[in-house]
Amino acid sequence: MTGFRRGIRLGIDVGKARVGVARCDPDGMLAVPVETVARSETSIDRIAELAREWEPLELVVGLPVNLRGEETASTVDAREFAAQLARRTGMAVRLVDERLSTVTAHAALRSSGRTQKNSRSIVDQVAAVVLLQHAVDLEKSTGNPAGAVIDLDEEPTHDA
Numbered sequence: 001m002t003g004f005r006r007g008i009r010l011g012i013d014v015g016k017a018r019v020g021v022a023r024c025d026p027d028g029m030l031a032v033p034v035e036t037v038a039r040s041e042t043s044i045d046r047i048a049e050l051a052r053e054w055e056p057l058e059l060v061v062g063l064p065v066n067l068r069g070e071e072t073a074s075t076v077d078a079r080e081f082a083a084q085l086a087r088r089t090g091m092a093v094r095l096v097d098e099r100l101s102t103v104t105a106h107a108a109l110r111s112s113g114r115t116q117k118n119s120r121s122i123v124d125q126v127a128a129v130v131l132l133q134h135a136v137d138l139e140k141s142t143g144n145p146a147g148a149v150i151d152l153d154e155e156p157t158h159d160a
Helices: 043-054 073-089 101-111 116-142
Strands: 009-014 018-024 031-038 058-063 093-097
Touching (some): 009 043, 009 116, 018 116, 031 043, 031 116, 058 116, 101 116
Parallel strands (some): 009 058
Antiparallel strands (some): 009 018, 018 031
């Protein structure tokens, strides 16, 4: 295990209606679901509470770029959400490419016999698990943390 930073991490899958939250153990062996947070003006506060409870090394937020790696409206939304989280918690927040995490989550739930309708409440948590496990495995295999830490001094360059 070259350069793996020991510590709990929270994985966050930001969606328009819900935010999935997952966590991993300090050794990064297994990511597990924590909860689905309804997307509202209190989402950041709830995730900040979870961060206080779990005391993670960092927060890993999925960055939904399209399959060509280009930014979309969802990418901008995830970046803004992650920046708010960083400001609110004072913790390191890492943005990690999550191109196929939701697709992978739906496939895993389908293969376990769940329909899309009865998976809706947990698919965001499963996507957060997929995202976080990918980030941890990448760090273990390369010795470098996945993604990039948000720099709060850097202002977003898009038009509101």
